[in-house]
Amino acid sequence: MKPTRAAPGRVTLTDIAKGCGVSRATVSLVLRGSPLVNVRTRERVEAELKRQNYVYHRGAANLRRKVSSGVALVINDLSNPFFAEFAAGVDESLATAGYVTLLGSTGESVERQQAVLNSLLEHDPAGIILSPAEGSDGARLHALVGTRTPVLVFNRELDTDWDFLSLDNRRGAQLATEHLLERGHRRIAFFGGHRDSSSCRERREGYRLAMTAAGLTPEPQWLIECAPTRLEAAGQTGALFARDPAPTAAVCYNDAVALGLINGLSARGRRAGHDFAVVGFDDIPEAQVSAPPLSTIAVDPRARGRQAAELILQRLHNTDAAPERTVAPVRLQVRASSDTVSAPPGDAA
Amino acid sequence: MKPTRAAPGRVTLTDIAKGCGVSRATVSLVLRGSPLVNVRTRERVEAELKRQNYVYHRGAANLRRKVSSGVALVINDLSNPFFAEFAAGVDESLATAGYVTLLGSTGESVERQQAVLNSLLEHDPAGIILSPAEGSDGARLHALVGTRTPVLVFNRELDTDWDFLSLDNRRGAQLATEHLLERGHRRIAFFGGHRDSSSCRERREGYRLAMTAAGLTPEPQWLIECAPTRLEAAGQTGALFARDPAPTAAVCYNDAVALGLINGLSARGRRAGHDFAVVGFDDIPEAQVSAPPLSTIAVDPRARGRQAAELILQRLHNTDAAPERTVAPVRLQVRASSDTVSAPPGDAA
DNA sequence: CTGAAAGCGCTTACAG
DNA sequence: CTGAAAGCGCTTACAG
Numbered sequence: 001m002k003p004t005r006a007a008p009g010r011v012t013l014t015d016i017a018k019g020c021g022v023s024r025a026t027v028s029l030v031l032r033g034s035p036l037v038n039v040r041t042r043e044r045v046e047a048e049l050k051r052q053n054y055v056y057h058r059g060a061a062n063l064r065r066k067v068s069s070g071v072a073l074v075i076n077d078l079s080n081p082f083f084a085e086f087a088a089g090v091d092e093s094l095a096t097a098g099y100v101t102l103l104g105s106t107g108e109s110v111e112r113q114q115a116v117l118n119s120l121l122e123h124d125p126a127g128i129i130l131s132p133a134e135g136s137d138g139a140r141l142h143a144l145v146g147t148r149t150p151v152l153v154f155n156r157e158l159d160t161d162w163d164f165l166s167l168d169n170r171r172g173a174q175l176a177t178e179h180l181l182e183r184g185h186r187r188i189a190f191f192g193g194h195r196d197s198s199s200c201r202e203r204r205e206g207y208r209l210a211m212t213a214a215g216l217t218p219e220p221q222w223l224i225e226c227a228p229t230r231l232e233a234a235g236q237t238g239a240l241f242a243r244d245p246a247p248t249a250a251v252c253y254n255d256a257v258a259l260g261l262i263n264g265l266s267a268r269g270r271r272a273g274h275d276f277a278v279v280g281f282d283d284i285p286e287a288q289v290s291a292p293p294l295s296t297i298a299v300d301p302r303a304r305g306r307q308a309a310e311l312i313l314q315r316l317h318n319t320d321a322a323p324e325r326t327v328a329p330v331r332l333q334v335r336a337s338s339d340t341v342s343a344p345p346g347d348a349a
Numbered sequence: 350m351k352p353t354r355a356a357p358g359r360v361t362l363t364d365i366a367k368g369c370g371v372s373r374a375t376v377s378l379v380l381r382g383s384p385l386v387n388v389r390t391r392e393r394v395e396a397e398l399k400r401q402n403y404v405y406h407r408g409a410a411n412l413r414r415k416v417s418s419g420v421a422l423v424i425n426d427l428s429n430p431f432f433a434e435f436a437a438g439v440d441e442s443l444a445t446a447g448y449v450t451l452l453g454s455t456g457e458s459v460e461r462q463q464a465v466l467n468s469l470l471e472h473d474p475a476g477i478i479l480s481p482a483e484g485s486d487g488a489r490l491h492a493l494v495g496t497r498t499p500v501l502v503f504n505r506e507l508d509t510d511w512d513f514l515s516l517d518n519r520r521g522a523q524l525a526t527e528h529l530l531e532r533g534h535r536r537i538a539f540f541g542g543h544r545d546s547s548s549c550r551e552r553r554e555g556y557r558l559a560m561t562a563a564g565l566t567p568e569p570q571w572l573i574e575c576a577p578t579r580l581e582a583a584g585q586t587g588a589l590f591a592r593d594p595a596p597t598a599a600v601c602y603n604d605a606v607a608l609g610l611i612n613g614l615s616a617r618g619r620r621a622g623h624d625f626a627v628v629g630f631d632d633i634p635e636a637q638v639s640a641p642p643l644s645t646i647a648v649d650p651r652a653r654g655r656q657a658a659e660l661i662l663q664r665l666h667n668t669d670a671a672p673e674r675t676v677a678p679v680r681l682q683v684r685a686s687s688d689t690v691s692a693p694p695g696d697a698a
Numbered sequence: 699c700t701g702a703a704a705g706c707g708c709t710t711a712c713a714g
Numbered sequence: 715c716t717g718a719a720a721g722c723g724c725t726t727a728c729a730g
Contacts, residue, residue, distance in 0.1 A: 010497065012707055023717045028709055038715055053495060058471040059408045060707035063722045070472070073452070078440070079651070081634075084433035091427070091454045095465060100472050101452040103422070105440045116444060122407040123419075123449050146402060148359065230638075259638055285430075289579075289608055291640025302428070361723055372701045377725055387699055409723035412706045701730085706723105714717085 011052045020048040031056060062124075071312060072102045072125040074116060076133045081284050082301045083131060086154070089305020090129055097313055099126070106133045117144055125149060127312040132156045134197070150319065152312040154304070157198040163315055165308050165326045169199050172297035172330040173206030176251045176279040179295070179332055181214050185249040185277060189222040189240055191261060192233050193253030200253055203281065207251050222247055230260035237264025249277035255284045255296055262290065283333050293335035304328055360401045369397040380405060411473075420661060421451045421474040423465060425482045430633050431650045432480060435503070438654020439478055446662055448475070455482045466493055474498060476661040481505045483546070499668065501661040503653070506547035512664055514657050514675045518548050521646040521679040522555030525600045525628040528644065528681055530563050534598040534626060538571040538589055540610060541582050542602030549602055552630065556600050571596055579609035586613025598626035604633045604645055611639065632682050642684035653677055 013024045013031075022041060029037050030045040037045075048054075062068055071094050075083050091101045102123055104116035113133045120128070121144075128145065131154040138159035145151060151162040158164075173190075180188050190207045193200035204223065211218050221243050226236040233256065240247055252258035258280030262272040272278045273292040280287055280296035287294040307328060315321075362373045362380075371390060378386050379394040386394075397403075411417055422439050424432050440450045451472055453465035462482045469477070470493075477494065480503040487508035494500060500511040507513075522539075529537050539556045542549030553572065560567050570592050575585040582605065589596055601607035607629030611621040621627045622641040629636055629645035636643040656677060664670075 010707085013709095014707080024707090025709080025718080026716060029716090032709080036715065041715080055495075056471045057412075057473060057707055059473055060412055060722090061709070063406075063409055063412060063724090064707080064709045066722065070451075078437040079430070079434050081428070081430055081433065084430065084436075085428050087433075087452075088427035088454050088456075091452055092456070095453065095468065098468070100468060102419075103436070103440050103450040103452040104444065105437050107437075107441070119444065119447075119449060122405045124406060124408055146404075263638075286635045286638050289612075289635055289639050291638075359723090362725095363723080373723090374702080374725080375700060378700090381725080385699065390699080406723055409706090410725070412708090412722095413724045413726085415706065699730105701728105703726100703728090705725090708722085710720090712717105712719090714715105 010057075011054045012057070015052060016045065016048050016054055019052060020044045068124045068126040069099055070102045070123060070125045071099045071309070072104060072117075072120040072123075072128040074104045074106060074113065074120070074128065074130045074132075076106050076108050076113075076131050078105045082282055082299075085301035086131070086305040086308070089302035089307075090309045091305075092302075093306040093309030094313075097309070099313075108133045110135050110137070114140075114144065117141070121145065121149065127151070127316050129154060129308050129312055130158075130162075132158055150312065150315045152308055152315065154308055155199070161323045163311060163324045163326070165304070165311060165328060167199070167299050167304070168327045168330050169202035170206035170209070172281055172299070173203035173251055174210045175206075175330070175332040176281065176295075176297055177207045177210035179334070180249045180251065180277055180279060181210065183249075183277060186216060187222070187245060187247040187249070188216075188218075189224060189247040189250040190218070191224050191240065191250040191252045192226050192236070192257030193228055195225055203251075203253060226257065228254050228257055230256050230263070233257040233260025234264035234267065235260075237261055237268060241268075250279070252278060252280050255280035255282045255287050255294060258294055258296065259286060259290055262292075262294075287333075287335070295332070295334045297330050298333040299328070299330050359406075360403045361406070364401060365394065365397050365403055368401060369393045417473045417475040418448055419451045419472060419474045420448045420658070421453060421466075421469040421472075421477040423453045423455060423462065423469070423477065423479045423481075425455050425457050425462075425480050427454045430635075431631050431648075434650035435480070435654040435657070438651035438656075439658045440654075441651075442655040442658030443662075446658070448662075457482045459484050459486070463489075463493060466490070470494065470498065476500070476665050478503060478657050478661055479507075479511075481507055499661065499664045501657055501664065503657050504548065510672045512660060512673045512675075514653070514660060514677060516548070516648050516653070517676045517679050518551035519555035519558070521630055521648070522552035522600055523559045524555075524679070524681040525630065525644075525646055526556045526559035527563075528683070529598045529600065529626055529628060530559065532598075532626060535565060536571070536594060536596040536598070537565075537567075538573060538596040538599040539567070540573050540589065540599040540601045541575050541585070541606030542577055544574055552600075552602060575606065577603050577606055579605050579612070582606040582609025583613035583616065584609075586610055586617060590617075599628070601627060601629050604629035604631045604636050604643060607643055607645065608635060608639055611641075611643075636682075636684070644681070644683045646679050647682040648677070648679050 013027045016027045017024045027045055030042050073090050077083050094101050102120055104120050106113040110133050127150045129152050142160050153162050153164045190204050224239045226232040258278050265272050270276050280294045283296045283298035287296050362376045365376045366373045379391050420443050426432050443450050451469055453469050455462040459482050476499045478501050491509050502511050502513045539553055573588045575581040607627050614621050619625050629643045632645045632647035636645050
C-alpha cells in the first residue's frame, strides 16, 4: 500500500560537484550537454559521474522543468494478443522517443479503468493512449482526465473531442465480403459482435456496402449478434441455419468469433472450408494454426501501436490543433482453407 | 526526443491553501489523511480540492519523501501470449498495491534491454521485475542496475544474487513424459529448445528422470535442438525420423515448438495424434484450437505475474534478507488428441 | 490543531 | 566559462 523507502546513499549532483570541485550548476550543464562548459571541465565531470556511478533523477529534473517524460498506456485487455501487440508497438516507439510507458490494464472493467486513470494521472503523464474498456462513458472519462492531458483514443470510439485512431473497419469488412462474393457466394451472413459497438456497426456497414454493390440485399436473419468470444460464437452457430435457405458463408466480426464458428460448425457435422466458408477479422496468431487456417483481415496491431505513439507525441508538441481522426489501413489475408469452398452449384441467388 | 511541457496552470497545494485560507502544510496533512486536522478544517479543504479539481503530484511527494511508487517491468517479448499474460498479472497486483508499472519491452535484444533498463532506472523505480532477454549477461546487468534497486528475475536464470521466480520446468517435463509413458510409448524424443538455456536444460532433466524411472535410456538422436519457434520446429521435424527405429512420441520444449512439429508432421504425411504423439509446454491459447488440440503443461502465466509482483513488493520491505528462489507449480493439461495415439502394438522396447 | 521554514534533486536565468 | 540563488510541488519536524 505504501511506497517504498529508497536505499540510502543515492549519489546526487551535489556529490559529483564536490567530487570534482565545481558547482552543481556546472554538473547539470554537463548532464544536459550544454556547449557552454569548457571541454576540460566537462571531461573531469564526466569522469566523476562514471566513478561515482551517478544515476540521473529524471523525476526531479522534470519537476523543476515542469515537463513529463511518461506516457500512460491504458489497455482494456492485455491478454488479447491484438492489444498485447499494440502495447509492444506503443512501448517501442515511446522508448525510442525517450519516453517511458506507464502501463495500466483495465481488464475491460469500467470501474478499474476509472481507478487506473486516476492513479496514472497522479504520475503526471505527458499524454495518455487509451484503449477504452467496453461500455466506457466518454463524458465521465473526460471529467476525470480534464483538459490538461492530451488523450489519444484507440480502437473504440468515445464521445469526446480527443484524438482517435481507428481501424478501417468498414473497408475491412468490405474486403472480406467481396472475397466471398468472388468465390460465388450469394447468401452471406455477418456473424457476431454487438450492434452497439462502433466497430461492429462499421464492419456491418462495410459488409452491407459490398452486398449492395453486388446487387444483393442481406436478409435480417443473416445478421447474427453474439459476444465477441469463441464460446459465444460456437453457441450461436445454430442461428445461421434456423431458416432455409441458409447462408453458405459468413463474414465474422472477428477471429475469435470465426474460430468459435468453425468449432460450432464441426459440432453440427459441417466443416468450415468444405460446406461453409468463413472469413475472420484481426489476424490473431491462432488464425494461422487453426483448422482450417483462417482467411481474415490483417490489421497489424504492432504497427498500430507505433502509430498511436507517434500520434500522441505529435499532439504533445501541438496542443492547440483540432482533434484528429486517423483511420489505419487493413488488408485481406487469404489463407487457403476456411474460405475455399465455393457456393453450391446452381446456387446463384 | 525531448520531454514535453505540461499545459500551464496546474493546480497546486498552494492554490488550495489560498482557496480556503489555510496553510499548505494543513492541506498536505488532509491529503495524507492525518488525524491531526480538525474535522471542520478537513471538510473545507476537501471541498476546495474538489472545487479546483486538484490532482496530486505524486512525483513531487515522492521526491520529498525519498520514496518511489513505480516498479519497472522489463519484458523480453510482449507479443508472446505467455509474457503478455504475465505482464497483465504483474500490473494487476502492482496497481492493487498502489504502484504504477513502468513498462519496458526488449524484444529479446540484449542491447535494447540495456538501454531500456538505463532509461527505467532514471525514473527511480522502487524495484524491477526482469524477464531477461535471451543471452543476457548477469554480471553486466548487475553492474548496470547496481545494488540500490531490488530485482526479481523471472523465468530465465541469471548469474546474480537477485531473487528468482521460475517455473517448475523439471517437474513439468517429467509430467509430460510420464503421460506419454502411460500411453505405452517407449521411444520418446525431447524436441526443441536450445541446450544453453536454463529452462531447456531443466526440462530435459525432467524428461530424463521420467525415462530413467521407467527403465529407459534416451538415445542421443532423440534430443533435438531448435530455436523455440514454430517455424524452426517445423523445419527440424525430419531429424526425428533420421534413424530407425524412430521415436513414436515427443515431449516438446514449448507449445510453439509443438505446433511447429504438428505442421512439420503433416507436411511429411503424418498426423499428430494418429501416428505420432506430441505434448507441449506453456498452454498458450493456440494450444486449445490447434488441430489436433494440444496436450501440454499449464503454467498459469497470469498467476505468475501476480506472484512476481507480490515477491518484489515483499522484497521492498525487507531489503536485507537473503536472495530467494521461488519455484512455481505447473500441471498437466490433457486435451484429447495430440497425444491419444498409443505406441504401435508390439513396440514395447 | 495550524503555520513557517527547510529541503528532496534538479535547472536556469543572472552576475561575474 | 562558472557559481550563487531561487524555485518546481510536495512533506515534515518544530514551534506555538
